Amino acid sequence: MAIADNSADLSWDLVRDVRQMFEFHFMVNAFRAGTIVAIVAGLIGWFMVLRRQSYAGHTLSLVGFPGAAGAIWLGVSAAAGYYVFCVATALVIAVVPRVQGRGYSEESAVIGTTQAFALACGFLFVSLYKGFLNGLNAVLFGTFLGITDDQVRVLFLVACAVLLVLLVVGRPLLFASIDPDVAAARGVPTGVLSVVFLLVLALAAAEAAQITGALLVFALLVVPAAAAQALTARPALGLATSVGLALLITWLGLVVGYYSDYPVGFWITSIAFGVYLLAKGAEWLGSRAHEGEAVVP
Amino acid sequence: MNAISARGTAVQLGDRTIWRAIDLEIERGEFVAILGPNGVGKSTLLKAILGLLPLSAGELRVLGGPPGHANHQIGYLPQRRSFDPSLRVRGSDIVRLGLDGDRWGVPVPGLRRTRARQRAERVRALIDFVGANEYAHRPIGRCSGGEQQRLLIAQALARQPSLLLLDEPLDSLDLANQASVAALISRIARDAGITVLIVAHDVNPILPYVDRVVYIAGGGAVTGRPSEVITSATLSRLYGTAIEVLHASDGRLVVVGQPEAPTYHPDLYRGVDAHGHR
Numbered sequence: 001m002a003i004a005d006n007s008a009d010l011s012w013d014l015v016r017d018v019r020q021m022f023e024f025h026f027m028v029n030a031f032r033a034g035t036i037v038a039i040v041a042g043l044i045g046w047f048m049v050l051r052r053q054s055y056a057g058h059t060l061s062l063v064g065f066p067g068a069a070g071a072i073w074l075g076v077s078a079a080a081g082y083y084v085f086c087v088a089t090a091l092v093i094a095v096v097p098r099v100q101g102r103g104y105s106e107e108s109a110v111i112g113t114t115q116a117f118a119l120a121c122g123f124l125f126v127s128l129y130k131g132f133l134n135g136l137n138a139v140l141f142g143t144f145l146g147i148t149d150d151q152v153r154v155l156f157l158v159a160c161a162v163l164l165v166l167l168v169v170g171r172p173l174l175f176a177s178i179d180p181d182v183a184a185a186r187g188v189p190t191g192v193l194s195v196v197f198l199l200v201l202a203l204a205a206a207e208a209a210q211i212t213g214a215l216l217v218f219a220l221l222v223v224p225a226a227a228a229q230a231l232t233a234r235p236a237l238g239l240a241t242s243v244g245l246a247l248l249i250t251w252l253g254l255v256v257g258y259y260s261d262y263p264v265g266f267w268i269t270s271i272a273f274g275v276y277l278l279a280k281g282a283e284w285l286g287s288r289a290h291e292g293e294a295v296v297p
Numbered sequence: 298m299n300a301i302s303a304r305g306t307a308v309q310l311g312d313r314t315i316w317r318a319i320d321l322e323i324e325r326g327e328f329v330a331i332l333g334p335n336g337v338g339k340s341t342l343l344k345a346i347l348g349l350l351p352l353s354a355g356e357l358r359v360l361g362g363p364p365g366h367a368n369h370q371i372g373y374l375p376q377r378r379s380f381d382p383s384l385r386v387r388g389s390d391i392v393r394l395g396l397d398g399d400r401w402g403v404p405v406p407g408l409r410r411t412r413a414r415q416r417a418e419r420v421r422a423l424i425d426f427v428g429a430n431e432y433a434h435r436p437i438g439r440c441s442g443g444e445q446q447r448l449l450i451a452q453a454l455a456r457q458p459s460l461l462l463l464d465e466p467l468d469s470l471d472l473a474n475q476a477s478v479a480a481l482i483s484r485i486a487r488d489a490g491i492t493v494l495i496v497a498h499d500v501n502p503i504l505p506y507v508d509r510v511v512y513i514a515g516g517g518a519v520t521g522r523p524s525e526v527i528t529s530a531t532l533s534r535l536y537g538t539a540i541e542v543l544h545a546s547d548g549r550l551v552v553v554g555q556p557e558a559p560t561y562h563p564d565l566y567r568g569v570d571a572h573g574h575r
Contacts, residue, residue, distance in 0.1 A: 050386070168401055175398030178386055181375040182452070185347050186399040187368055229385040233436040236406070238385070 010259050021258055030144035030211075030264075032152045034250040036159045037207050038220060042246035043166060044204035045225035046239050047197065051177045054222055055108055056093055059115040060202045061217035063089045064209035066122030068139040073129045078139065079151055082206035083158070089114055090202035094195040142213030142265030144254055155207055162200045169193060174235060211250070216265045220246055223272035227279030245275055298361045300325045300460055300492040301346060305355035308338065308345050315341045317516040318355065323494070325459070328486045328506055331496045332527075333513035334555055339496040340376055342513070343462045346494070347373060360460060367460075372453030376464040376496075380445060384438035388429060388448040391437050393420050395452030423451040427481060443474035447481070454485065461485070463495045467502050475502040482506070500527065501549045527552070 011017055021027050048057045063085045071081025096110045126136065135143075166173075175183040176190040184190045208217045224245035228238045253268030260267070303321040307314065315338035323329055331339050344350045345357060348365020360367040372395075396416055397404075404413065424433045427447040432440050437448065446466055453461060463482065467475045483506035486493040497503055500510065500523065510526050512519045514535045519526050526532075527550055532540040536555070543551040 050384075052381075167403055170403035171394075171397065172399055172401060175394045178380075178384070178391065179394065179398075182373055182395070183398060185349065185368060185371070185373040185375075188399045233385045233387045233390075235386060235390055236404075 021255070026145055026147065027254075027258060029147040029149065029152050030254050031251070033147045033155050034144070034211055034254055035247065036152070036155045037211050038224075038246035038250040039243050040159045040162050040204045041208045041217075041220035042224050042228075042243035043239055044162065044201055045221040045246070046228060046242040047173060047177060047225075048201055049222060049225040049229055050174075051197070053197075053201070054218075056111055056198065057201055057205060057221050058218060059093070059111050059118070060086050060089055060198075060205040061209060061221065062115055062214055063118040064206060064214035064217070065139060066118050066125055067206070068209070068214065069122045069125035069129070069136070072135065072139075073125045077151075078135075079154060079206075079210060082209050083203070085118070086202035086206040086209075087199060089118060090198040094198045137263075138213065140213045140215045141263055142209075142211055142216055142268070144211065144257060144264045147210070151210065155210065158203055158207060162203050165196065165200050169196060173197060211264075212268055213265045216269050219265075219269040219272040220250065223276045224249060227276050230279040230283035245279075249275060298325075299323060299358075300327070301357075301359055301494070303355065303357045306345070306352055306357045307354040308341055308350055309353040310341070310350070314353070314516065316513065316518070319513070319518045321511060321518065321520060323492065323509075325492050326486070326490045327508045328483060328493045329495070330500055330503055330507045330510045330523075331494060331513065332500055332510055335498075337513045339513060340464050343373070343464055343494065343496060346462060347371065369456060370459045372456070372458035372461045372491075374449050374453045374461075374463045374466055376468070379442060379469075380437045380440075382438040385436045388433040388435060388437045388440055388444070389420055389424060391448055392423055392433070392451045392455060395455030396420060419455070423454060424448075426454070427451040443470050443478060446470065446474075446478055450478070450481065450485075457489070459491060461491050461493045463493065465496050465498060468498060472502075479503045479506065504548070504550065523550075 022031075045057075048054060064082045067081035067083075067085025068078040069081070070085070071078050092114055093107070093111055137143075138145075172183065172188045173193050173196075175186070176188050176193045180190050205217055205221060208220045212219055225242045227245055228242035231241055232238050249268055249272045252271050253264055256267045256271070257264030299322050301321060301323040303319050306319045306321075307317050309315065319342070331342060333339055341350065345352060346359050346364055347368060348359075348363070352364075357364050359365075360370055393416070396419060424430055427450055429444065429447045429451060432444050433448065437445060440448065450463075450466070453463070461482075466482065467478055470478060479502045482493060482495065483503075485491060486506070495503060500507070504523060507523055509520060510523050512526050512532070512535060514532075515537065517535075519531055519535055521531075527542055529540060529542045532542060532552065532555070539554055541553040543553060545551060
């Protein structure tokens with residue numbers, strides 16, 4: 001998907017290159033959207049990795065596909081489909097195990113069932129649409145073309161809501177994630193918090209899906225967070241690192257995507273993969289150094 | 298006013314009666330061990346004291362009020378959780394959560410510096426108190442069982458509780474660690490005048506420190522000094538079967554013939570007959 005006509009050649013004058021890139025309104029919007037999404041995904045992803053809820057996050061990302069496909073079939077905006085399907089799925093995942101009263105052991109079965117059903121719905125919507133569903137690739141693998149001003153505005157408002165919730169529940173959520181029994185004894189409403197967290201996770205997944213596509217959301221939701229946790233065990237620093245890495249991955253991915261012929265989702269995911277490998281390498285080196293210390297009395 | 302007083306207290310989980318009638322008076326500052334075989338509801342008693350489980354009968358007063366009303370004055374250490382080895386959060390963060398983990402909001406760097414400094418100071422003092430200086434900066438998942446347990450005790454002590462509920466804190470520690478953690482707990486109880494309720498599978502590591510024991514079996518409980526309760530006569534009466542308590546030469550007590558609860562107490566499972574068949 002080459003946007004590159006003659007004007008998008010990389011020169012050695014970086015300032016000129018950046019200025020030239022931002023002459024295109026779609027690139028400005030892509031960077032705005034990417035920045036918003038990276039901040040939200042970096043923060044929520046950190047809690048998701050800490051809470052070992054990657055499977056729930058994975059499913060909430062995938063249901064973006066039937067959401068967007070259904071929305072396109074009905075002729076409404078794909079973004080609306082992402083939000084509605086992700087939030088509805090979060091409610092199902094949160095409520096069903098609770099109603100049955102079996103707690104978390106039941107959760108992954110419910111998540112898996114929901115995921116399979118959602119993907120089947122997505123396939124149905126694509127079939128119902130009849131003919132070539134324009135933008136199916138974008139729904140699955142992401143795009144940075146054609147992000148509208150309105151879409152950026154909604155991304156921004158939803159992100160603000162998510163951040164506000166996180167500001168209020170941040171510390172008790174950390175407590176409940178690490179040590180649910182003690183947190184509950186201290187009066188932290190752990191049940192309510194896990195529902196609230198699934199909802200903001202759904203919103204974060206719906207936002208990220210609009211940049212990376214439903215299949216590649218994890219590049220932003222899991223990788224920066226997992227890399228940050230490999231690099232530091234301090235919660236505040238970890239959150240900041242996670243956001244920093246998410247921004248780095250997104251910005252680099254957009255720039256490389258702009259100058260190359262290959263889709264942006266591929267670049268974001270590949271860069272994320274590289275970042276993850278580097279972070280795990282650093283953790284391994286760190287733990288080796290640590291063990292070396294312990295051997296010497 | 299007693300720290301805990303229970304009269305005819307009963308708890309039911311689903312259609313299973315955990316115990317029918319517990320009577321208990323625990324004075325402030327006492328060091329009390331809760332003993333009994335697996336499955337008699339020792340942990341359930343702690344949860345009832347915290348107000349996490351509803352009572353099905355009787356009365357329970359904790360620190361002068363109904364269960365749950367004074368949880369900010371209670372330090373709680375649930376039954377052994379070993380943290381996931383890959384959990385990347387420092388031991389000192391775990392202790393810090395005991396101090397302010399239940400407060401809404403997030404700490405904003407640079408705001409309220411005095412309070413932030415005070416809390417950091419308090420966390421340092423707690424870590425120092427339990428002797429965890431060397432490993433408190435490490436990710437908790439990489440600490441040994443004994444190290445984790447010390448950090449969790451520091452967490453439970455964070456808000457200067459007047460009551461400490463410890464659920465099998467010595468379980469799965471090696472013998473040396475059992476002795477030193479038991480000594481640490483008794484030092485806390487003595488120095489700060491904290492009432493300590495400690496659930497134990499084996500009374501021996503804490504026997505030198507215990508003021509009283511509560512022995513739960515058969516849906517009820519017997520309370521008294523260790524020398525009164527842990528005897529062949531008392532335990533045989535409690536279980537309704539012959540139990541022998543042996544005194545080893547090093548002062549350790551060995552209870553012989555102690556049945557596991559479900560086999561001998563068919564009323565624990567409705568619909569189970571005396572032979573354990575449904």
